[in-house]
Amino acid sequence: MTLQVYLSGEIHTDWREQIVQGAQGLDVAFEAPVTDHAASDDCGVAILGAEDDKFWHDRKGAMVNAIRTRRGIEQADVVVVRFGEKYKQWNAAFDAGMAAALGKSLIILQPAEHDHALKEVDAAALAVARTPEQVVQILRYVMTGKLPG
Amino acid sequence: MTLQVYLSGEIHTDWREQIVQGAQGLDVAFEAPVTDHAASDDCGVAILGAEDDKFWHDRKGAMVNAIRTRRGIEQADVVVVRFGEKYKQWNAAFDAGMAAALGKSLIILQPAEHDHALKEVDAAALAVARTPEQVVQILRYVMTGKLPG
Amino acid sequence: MTLQVYLSGEIHTDWREQIVQGAQGLDVAFEAPVTDHAASDDCGVAILGAEDDKFWHDRKGAMVNAIRTRRGIEQADVVVVRFGEKYKQWNAAFDAGMAAALGKSLIILQPAEHDHALKEVDAAALAVARTPEQVVQILRYVMTGKLPG
């Protein structure tokens, strides 16, 4: 049965492409948020009309994006959440919290420098990976029982 | 019926005390994480034995704290999550995600400077407050129907 | 065990008082939305700050009220929804839909003139009553097995 994987978090590097590429040949289907930063920020007002107040501009966009992201998390077997070096990334931690509460298998992809700050998030995860390749290796092992090397 | 409120997030200012104090006389019961930072960081190893590796030191503590925090969120009617000016605060966003997935009424208490970064979290909330006093006013209104002033 | 009853809907007549009065002596606890119309409409901006746009003014208030109404419905054993002669009353029908989806025992209190328009709502209910006294009689029968007269 196809493994449903949702790739949440950082959108400034090509980690999603690395995982999708690395997982070729496995029976895995990937979902992700919209990763076009400008479109993601403006989707609410672009479709539903402008707002004078930046707060509601943001709210409208965040709600439209939630249609996609909540479905992605709810339908996933595995949720991978990537924390990058920069930015607040509270939406990534929020997604991890949702995934944990929904009983999803959670894999956190993070640099070691964030280990202490992410300890509560990691404690709800089944794996803490450092590289996209490790995530691919987990997916391959889960689907085929084969270890790398 | 007593309103169960969980106060999650920032532990460096006295916002919890302000809310508890302000809500005196209302039928509200508050829960919160352990806010003694040192105890919270070291509870795992202090009770269950030292770890050489900081990663597992942190994991043990985060898991022991989770006994308290998950129960607090699961039993709450209302979850208030406070984001302060500093630090990563990913555990706060993680708690907000859990609360949202569990269908809790979510109130986010945040400075305006974080509005854009918290837009996905705020979009799952029923109120975004700027001050502890506003949280108290919401609780009073919810319990008594009385508005301030 | 105390019967939890939530009284949803029309706020312009004293039907809630009639039911609460009539049920005196029964082990029933009543909850209801804030029935002060002006407070209910303005609670969001009164507490969290004014909005230029009426749409967001309303949204802020509706979200604050939802803290109370959703809890009231979720904790209820029985949800009574009253439809009056006037107004759109979509919030009443919305509450009935929530109650139905949550598996609550639903009693609809409505004038006969609305029977056709309410047929989908009524089809999810365990009783369609015409008067508050009938609701009291149902509660008394449910709690004591005694019929009127």
Add this chain to the structure above:
Amino acid sequence: MTLQVYLSGEIHTDWREQIVQGAQGLDVAFEAPVTDHAASDDCGVAILGAEDDKFWHDRKGAMVNAIRTRRGIEQADVVVVRFGEKYKQWNAAFDAGMAAALGKSLIILQPAEHDHALKEVDAAALAVARTPEQVVQILRYVMTGKLPG
């Protein structure tokens, strides 16, 4: 993965056709109630036998229709509820309440004149649209990340 969309509410204009037409080429599957008004009103007695009392005539029909509508809502990822200019439309608000309680992504399609009356319903929605075209644009953005224009 195919997006399941349920189109609830007003049955007197061609808004459903506009959305289905506009969404051609997207991986979206639409469900809807029976929109033949006469059939919808009479299905209960036409199949299961006549009733002397209009109340039970309506009840039988509403229950048969519920087989279709509840399944449509329960299986949906997104529930779009259209409120028209006329009629009570309590079944539309009831469907919105069910969808909200089930955690569905809710899009309300409504004219601005109903904004105040629908504020509680809107507060549970992820988008309030004015035109079927906006709903199509949301579906396209959710599925492809592409904004209009």
Add this chain to the structure above:
Amino acid sequence: MTLQVYLSGEIHTDWREQIVQGAQGLDVAFEAPVTDHAASDDCGVAILGAEDDKFWHDRKGAMVNAIRTRRGIEQADVVVVRFGEKYKQWNAAFDAGMAAALGKSLIILQPAEHDHALKEVDAAALAVARTPEQVVQILRYVMTGKLPG
């Protein structure tokens, strides 16, 4: 913690009284349907108005009774269902099915002559008892660990 026990089924003998009497001194709270047969049959029309058609007369009563019986089953830890020697008793089997689907601990109280006909019901139960006294002994053992004799 008080054990909640719902006593469903046959209403023509005093088996409920025997169990309640026998369980005196244990921390057990009993609920049951209305056992006044005439009141139970007529509650719908007595409160909500007469019906010409016996089918709807019965439906109205069954729905009003469901407010009590569904709550009783949902709040119970243990559901005891008694099948007597006579009558169809489909409501008893229906209650047992609800209790099983809700994960309640089910005790069936039945004469041996019904064993074959009740095999599917019994297969969902944790005990098949022959006498009210055995039910009391189970409750005593569950609460205190003491066996009879």
Add this chain to the structure above:
Amino acid sequence: MTLQVYLSGEIHTDWREQIVQGAQGLDVAFEAPVTDHAASDDCGVAILGAEDDKFWHDRKGAMVNAIRTRRGIEQADVVVVRFGEKYKQWNAAFDAGMAAALGKSLIILQPAEHDHALKEVDAAALAVARTPEQVVQILRYVMTGKLPG
């Protein structure tokens, strides 16, 4: 999307064949219990070894059959329960109770003589039919919106 229908109850007439035949051309998938009475009674001991005691002989069979019947009910959108003229048929009422508790759309197929005895079961159903043809007409209407005649 294919409508999943489970056909529970009486196994001595060809009502299932009539419904399956009548529903040809509709996107409906039917499931049912094993209707070979002898196989159904003996499956437990035939596979897992004989029992001296008829009670456990029956239990073993009822548990093996439950693997099929519980799955059939859980996966169904619609559960049709047929009550015939004879026998206790408590398993049919039990299935109806499970279906009701799981929120399935329930159709009861019963002769008028059973109306009073089945009133609690019927009160949880969306339709009470008299003939297999009426069930087919409901399924056709639900799937296509077309009424008979």
Add this chain to the structure above:
Amino acid sequence: MTLQVYLSGEIHTDWREQIVQGAQGLDVAFEAPVTDHAASDDCGVAILGAEDDKFWHDRKGAMVNAIRTRRGIEQADVVVVRFGEKYKQWNAAFDAGMAAALGKSLIILQPAEHDHALKEVDAAALAVARTPEQVVQILRYVMTGKLPG
């Protein structure tokens, strides 16, 4: 709010008494299985009648005990499962699996020699303790924020 703790597993040493004693003064309520080994083994036949076949003798007892143990686990906030040095203790691991699936906070109390064999169970737990005193310290920390020493 009182912390509900269920103490599952090994019944041959006084570890439960140590924990209950150590937790005096904390707002904790303990539940446990019947720890009288003979009563636990024979409760089914002692109450419900003898069985010739040891397999069904055991089954009857296990089912009666399940009334108590499943309720204990379902109502618990924290489930402590103790594995001793001897015996198969599959019921302890079974309880741990139930607790994990129900989202309970799980504490495993085990000697180091079992670490490898219990790794899958431990991976679902929030703490692995070696002594009853450590369990008490966890409960005290969770309830008061105080660390030992």
Add this chain to the structure above:
Amino acid sequence: MTLQVYLSGEIHTDWREQIVQGAQGLDVAFEAPVTDHAASDDCGVAILGAEDDKFWHDRKGAMVNAIRTRRGIEQADVVVVRFGEKYKQWNAAFDAGMAAALGKSLIILQPAEHDHALKEVDAAALAVARTPEQVVQILRYVMTGKLPG
């Protein structure tokens, strides 16, 4: 509809192959844990990096394996748990507990010598089989209604 079967437990004999082979021609899909013992033990460190402490070495592996095993159990209609002659096999009993709590149909495959020790696990099962062939016969009967011989 394809029957989803998860084969949990003992990995030292070819019982899984016997069942898969015997079930050829049936519409059954099998899932299982990774049965390569060395890979299963080392998967955590092989992918995510070595650990000095055997406890965390085991933990990392058990968590990675849990991604596969929890999904297998959650998606299954039927969970077969095999207990062999040797080893602790607590993970097998743990899987059985999860399956029971999730309402899965549980078949236990065990030698008679374990009957007393497994009585609590068996009491949650719908069948206790002695041979893989019996499991195949159950699956064939569930899918086709045909008994062996």
